[in-house]
Amino acid sequence: MACANIITNVQGIPYLPTTNITVSETAVNFALGFRNIPPVGLFTVRVANAIPDGTTGTLPVNLTLNGTTRALTYFGGAAVTAADLTGTGVLLVFNDRYNGILQVIQTAPTTAG
Numbered sequence: 001m002a003c004a005n006i007i008t009n010v011q012g013i014p015y016l017p018t019t020n021i022t023v024s025e026t027a028v029n030f031a032l033g034f035r036n037i038p039p040v041g042l043f044t045v046r047v048a049n050a051i052p053d054g055t056t057g058t059l060p061v062n063l064t065l066n067g068t069t070r071a072l073t074y075f076g077g078a079a080v081t082a083a084d085l086t087g088t089g090v091l092l093v094f095n096d097r098y099n100g101i102l103q104v105i106q107t108a109p110t111t112a113g
Contacts, residue, residue, distance in 0.1 A: 014043040021047075023055050028082045030072075031064045039066075039097040042105070050087050057083030063102060065095065070102045080104055 019033035028051055037043060045063070060079040061072045072080040072093070085091075092105040 013041075014038075015046065016043055017046040017048055021049055021051060023052060023059070023082075026059070027062050028055060028059050028085075029062045029064060029069060035066050037066055037095070039095070041095060043093055043095065045091040045093055047085065047088050047091065051082050051085060055082045057081060061085060063093070065102070066097075070100075073101075073103050075103065 014034075014037060016032045016034055016037075018030045020031040022029045022031070030045070030047070032045065059082045061082060061084070062069045063072050074080060094101060094103045094105055096102075
């Protein structure tokens with residue numbers, strides 16, 4: 001059985017870089033490349049590579065977490081779309097696998113506009 005070290009900040013919140021971004025006709029998928037993330041709690045996602053230019057802005061964004069791909073949403077259930085995540089930055093996400101919640105808490109772009 002392989003073991004992976006997950007980097008955390010001083011408060012213990014996992015810091016997960018994206019390992020791959022794929023675009024299909026139906027969604028933009030961010031692979032996180034880690035397993036054994038706690039089923040309930042906060043984590044941060046470092047989007048180091050932008051969604052490719054020319055991607056349809058209305059495509060929903062999914063995260064692959066613990067081997068399962070799930071839709072990323074905002075408060076109230078609205079889908080996060082490719083147009084919402086232009087460029088690179090950091091996402092703060094709340095995950096509750098038991099209740100089907102994978103929700104962006106906030107975004108923080110790496111460059112000021």
